[in-house]
Amino acid sequence: MKNAEKIEIDRRYCKGCMLCKYICPCDVFEPGQTRSDLDYLMPQPIRIENCRVCGLCESNCPDMVLTVFAKEKRKENQ
Amino acid sequence: MKNAEKIEIDRRYCKGCMLCKYICPCDVFEPGQTRSDLDYLMPQPIRIENCRVCGLCESNCPDMVLTVFAKEKRKENQ
Amino acid sequence: MPQRQLESGMMFNGEGRKEAMKKGRIKVMLGNEACVEAALLAGCRFYGGYPITPATEILEIMSRRLPLVDGLCLQMEDEIAALVAVVGASWGGTKAMTATSGPGFCLMQEAIGLAVAVEAPCVIVNVMRGGPASGQSTSTAQGDLYQARYGSNGDYSLIVLCPSTAQEMFDHTIKAFNLSERFRIPVIILSDEVVGHIREKVFIPDADQLTFVERKVPTVPREEFVIFKPEENGVPLMPTFNTGYKSPVISQAKSLNGNRGNAKEAVENIHRLVSKIEDHMDEFAEVQVYGDDKAETAFVTFGSVCRAARSAVDMGKEKGLAIRSVEVKTVWPFPDDLVRRALAGAKRIVVAEMNLGMIQREIERVIRQPEIKIELFSKIGGIYPQPQEFLRFLEEKR
Amino acid sequence: MPQRQLESGMMFNGEGRKEAMKKGRIKVMLGNEACVEAALLAGCRFYGGYPITPATEILEIMSRRLPLVDGLCLQMEDEIAALVAVVGASWGGTKAMTATSGPGFCLMQEAIGLAVAVEAPCVIVNVMRGGPASGQSTSTAQGDLYQARYGSNGDYSLIVLCPSTAQEMFDHTIKAFNLSERFRIPVIILSDEVVGHIREKVFIPDADQLTFVERKVPTVPREEFVIFKPEENGVPLMPTFNTGYKSPVISQAKSLNGNRGNAKEAVENIHRLVSKIEDHMDEFAEVQVYGDDKAETAFVTFGSVCRAARSAVDMGKEKGLAIRSVEVKTVWPFPDDLVRRALAGAKRIVVAEMNLGMIQREIERVIRQPEIKIELFSKIGGIYPQPQEFLRFLEEKR
């Protein structure tokens, strides 16, 4: 099973809608305390170890600001 | 069977389209030589004795200028 | 037809204030809301509309209010349908209106011509926003001035009123319904975003304090009635539907009996459509002067810009500058004579408007003194002018 | 941009007649047909239309001719769709046009604003008929003059040409395409039923005798290109679709990069939309004088009325009456200076038009001499004025 290396959220445009949290089947996200440049509270991938890199959060993010980096992939690339 | 007493064509508005002739099942009309006020050659009910007062010519006349007077009707009314 | 005076806020500062207040209500409301209040008071019972910023509140509030008075508010499929339905309702015997903004106003132009041609009283509100095209939906502008007069095809005339306060949104709406019934025409209220979206106190008189005009209907037997034969006042009686007159009403050029084909009567009828209004301008034309009516420096303004100009006049006075501000309330038919009178003696005329120079052209036409240059103080792009800027303009362009 | 001279019939009476005829064809054709011929010659390859008398022949002939040159003539579901499709085709990189009459012209107003806002070159023909509303479909009129300039919402400008002969239908159409490409604007040919439906000899030059203007397209790399940044002539280069520029083209107020939101750049852009035309009027504005250009009596005319006025001038001359007829060929932007020059020294000015006084208002504005009354000789209801009537007017109103 895949694992996530890192989950990036672009703070310039995140609107804190929390659809990433809603869609994630592995309960990776929680609302965080950091504000995006647009003044919204951003989610935090606090349980990144749960992530199975299904990509749902990325494809459902309405602002296209979330990127999931898979571990395997990176290895392959190296 | 009904018979026609008279078939009247209002010469003010007849346009000589001959649909009355076309529609009549009893071949009552023929193109005539009289012109209507609109300058069209009007039909003539030359075989009025054939008429069975089916009313088709009247209801199909696009200018509502044709009237069939039934014989029976008149009698009834008298 | 006595009309309440149009000056904004009068009721609050004037003598009979307390008296008046007893006979009505004072409420803080949106300009667009004041328009609805007045329409309902004037007897409007049909509204056909389509949402568009910044006029949408008129539709929204109508949809809330009309059912309560057994009226009908219909959101139609587009603005064309909206105004055509209004014309239908008008011939149905009902006072009816619609409201829109620039893009929707474009779409209504053909039906404005229809309302003119079939002499259907109705009221059309255009709360102006920035153009051209989709422009700036939430910004104010005054770029539809000529469109309101000339946007439809062919020769015609109609009345266009320009409110500058929420109170005037109220007053002009009453006036618009009255004029539409009096002349059997579409009357246009040419408001703008600032006026439509301002909230301020509006005095709503009791109905018995106001005069309401109702369309004149025929009473003669049907056989004697000639549908487009004018009465003395230039307007034919209106045989609205279901009154037994079996009226033939067509949008084509027509003769007195409503039929097509008689060229001479058709020409006379078109002339009458125009003259029934323009020969009676004294009944409704209105120009106000604020400030020193002898001042050599004059602003000419309409709509929301009147307000900023008034403040500029006041500020000027403080600085020892005598200024008059000529406020054109009924912009169409353009009140040539009243404007000429209001500008008599002015040496310097500055037209202030939120477009690239429209009333300016009318003033150039009306004030035919080559020595007077008609200056333009223009603001576009949704920028409402500040009073200081007027004074700066006077100084800088000197 | 050299243009063939606009004077009708020139080719037949002038010196180089035989020479010219060698390089072209002379055909008897309808004004509307001449318009199509010219459009095809100018490179028009898309026509979006909707039938309406008296403009229908343009659509009909286009539908016959365009397939032969691999163009496309689409009869759309209405006039709105027709003009919007033309704007789409224009951004698709094609010269495109439509034609209509009053009621359809109403429906096109919003899309005219669109064409202005997205700077899409295109040509719109309005063959005027009687109004208001459905009016008189088979009768001539000139009642859409202001509508052609002001029918859409907001501040904008465009060019309106008024032909008076079938030859001018041809010439103006070439000119209209050229100006539309030069300025990236909709150019309106404001014709009328008389001109659209007249048949007369039209000289069709060979293509190599004419100048055709093509839109300027960008050549810089995409990253360096700023979509609405004007060139020196006020007009931005046009990155039509499929040229790799991936152009964002919106109908809203916009900044240089095409995005919404920057108010300052949006204001500048609106100013530019107007000034790109009005600062370059010397490139296209045209006023002709027929008859005695020193005469104290002057007619002012446009469109088909020019012809009757010319005959009146000739008849007057026979009777010993000196008259000049000032023919406004480019009615918008109104050529103030040219008209003023053409009317210099005139003591009596009679505006002759088939409406209730439109050009009259412009002349009143432009000729600011209070001692000169601007008289109106008006014919409406589809009645084309006779030359004798002009002279009778001069006598009777004296």
Added chain:
Amino acid sequence: MNPLGEKYLRKEFLPFLFCPGCGDGMIVQAFLQAVDDLGCIDDLALTAGIGCSAWIGVYMNVDILKVLHGRAIPAAIGLKATQPSRKVVTFTGDGDCLAIGGNHLLHAARRNIDMTVVMVNNQIYAMTGGQVAPSTVVGSKTQTTPYGNIEKQLDGCKIALAAGATMVSRWSTAHLKPLIKTFKNALNHKGFSYIEIMSQCPVQTGRYLLGSGSPQFNLQWLKDHCVKEEDPSRWLEVESQGKIPVGDFLRIEQPEFMEEVQRMNQRVKEEQGKGGDR
């Protein structure tokens, strides 16, 4: 003038502006026959757009509002809204109703507002001289499709059905009897009814599309080409033979718009009385 004409026509507007043998006049008569049978002449209010067919109602001695090209339906809605007791009928053509006015048909149908749209389908823009209409058959040469029409037809009945009309029929001028019956049903139908009538236009359709300007020929053409088929599932078959299905296709009861409005107004006023929700 026949007796029906004497009774119901607006004499001072005669003669009809229709060409000799035009189906529009037949529709005037058929409609008046239905009205006469029902005795509802005084309840009528008509609207119409622009086109030959739009003049049909003008000759009837009733209230009629003839508006702009394509806009007869919204005018009818405004009338109906203010005169709910009226039988509102709109006369419109295939260009008027399906081209420029198509959208209004959709929205009136979905509202199920109590009115009748009589759509006269002569397969062409007749008034303007024979241009292609959305109802013109593929391949037809018209003034604007000189090389043959390449656009599929729009079927008004299918559109009305899809949009939610509660009564939909199509007949032709060669089917006057059932047409009159359908008129009567429509006049009594509470809700939106759409009646399409295939009608002869000898002058444009006849002359240019069908090859003969003779009224007789054109009426015969309709008789030959319109076949009764009331089952929509079999339309494709009929159509593939170049025929046009006619018949009464739908007639159901659903909440009518003006009645819903009145119910709403009633309810709202009651709630208001109780100080209901804001």
Added chain:
Amino acid sequence: MNPLGEKYLRKEFLPFLFCPGCGDGMIVQAFLQAVDDLGCIDDLALTAGIGCSAWIGVYMNVDILKVLHGRAIPAAIGLKATQPSRKVVTFTGDGDCLAIGGNHLLHAARRNIDMTVVMVNNQIYAMTGGQVAPSTVVGSKTQTTPYGNIEKQLDGCKIALAAGATMVSRWSTAHLKPLIKTFKNALNHKGFSYIEIMSQCPVQTGRYLLGSGSPQFNLQWLKDHCVKEEDPSRWLEVESQGKIPVGDFLRIEQPEFMEEVQRMNQRVKEEQGKGGDR
């Protein structure tokens, strides 16, 4: 910005003007995914009308012409007509497409012109602040139906089918996978394709119609209410349960308009060469 965004978005136009959690952004991404899968970004030309959903295409780094309210389809036709090789896609809303623009949908569909209409159905006029749309469910309280909507819905899919579209689908933002597949099919379909997407508008539809402004709630609502049912004969049943049928409803081959035009032009020029008929 995720990699897809990096690759295809018009950076200088960011952020999206959509509210937090709006479905419109999800559609941007889904569409770009389909385009990426097909590798056809350079073949695109987009048009759009006015409304929130009309901005969807503006953020994509491709040619886009955003015109007037309701007029995206005729603009697309003009583009397609002059650039037949382009994949022309129109982004439009339920108000834009079904209210003011309904007629253009009918006529583009019947022409079977090769283009794709992506209709974003959020059941409301969102941009103007929550007024009733033709797609709003009966009974809904909106800013212009404060006492509950009494007008039947217009179903865009049914209309497109009746008008002659050759590809018709409906999905929702809760069905991104099949939606992407449908986008790909549509982009490769020769003819007129209509794709309706039920999409969440938390701010207007959510807050006022469904009772919650939470994006999560609104996406869940779509998941719960959109059920796959591709057999039209069973739609009534689905709808009577308050559900919305989704799926790929139709995909057939029929002569495409621009190809027909080219065929016609070819034929006509040949005939002309032979001095064919006048």
Added chain:
Amino acid sequence: MRKEIIFCGFGGQGIILMGVIIARMMEHFPDLQVTQAQSYGPASRGGACRTDVVISDQQINYPKSSRPDLMVFMSEEAVKRLLSEADPTRTLIVYDNTLIGAIPAPYTKTFAVPATKQAEEEFKNRMVANIFMLGAVIELINPGSFDVLKKIVGSSVPKKFEELNIKALEAGYEYYRTHKPA
């Protein structure tokens, strides 16, 4: 030189076409100008219908007739409305005496042509009355040419009616030659 011709009748008779054909004939006269203007009601449904043709060796400004040289009447209605435009001493009046009783005084320069009757009887198609009439008046239109006219008539009508129309034209011409006014 300025020649003015008016054709008038009612819609559906092909009145305009008569003017068009005469105008197109002028393509074959390079030194002459021509204008053809019209006023008409929609389609073939009665109502007045008229076309003015002006031929001149000068540029033609005013494109309508003000002193007609020739007027061709094809309906009683047209006579009622337009006869007053004729000049009793100058204008030659040709009329279809199938449809028109007589031209009243003081107009004496007249020529009766039973065009509609001939069309109906000889060609079983009243639609060709106009072409018959053209044949009957071409010699009165000067400048003009029957041969050119024939070519243009041929190319102005639908192919399948070409023969019929040419026959009608020739019959009209024949009628003129056998009945021409003194």
Added chain:
Amino acid sequence: MRKEIIFCGFGGQGIILMGVIIARMMEHFPDLQVTQAQSYGPASRGGACRTDVVISDQQINYPKSSRPDLMVFMSEEAVKRLLSEADPTRTLIVYDNTLIGAIPAPYTKTFAVPATKQAEEEFKNRMVANIFMLGAVIELINPGSFDVLKKIVGSSVPKKFEELNIKALEAGYEYYRTHKPA
């Protein structure tokens, strides 16, 4: 007497509503005039948003602020764009310090209110930040009245949110009383 108040922030925060509520409060002050004007982008999707309230005992002509007495900032962006309209010596500046770092010199008449933070933390709903802020500034709006304000807030929000909003309002008022500027 003329008092000018500006509320500003971004779309979706309910900035306009703040102005509306203050304006409506003036219905209860019969001798005063009020205007409330606004400029905003569509819906709740960011972008600058601003409302001007003017209160006066005279007729109010110019309805926008030119010399504000009070400015309430609810976003950093608004500070950037509008702070220059403040008069350092005259204008009291209230700002939501959840969203705004600090108000730069020379503006020293300031009062920080963590409205968004309190709304998010205390009420789990950032939508009530505006009402919290209103509670915190009502005493600074003079003339004004907390009791009237409460009534109007109650009638300005959907019923089911009434209680929540009143609580937020009171909390804001409480915040003011415990933190009010000197």
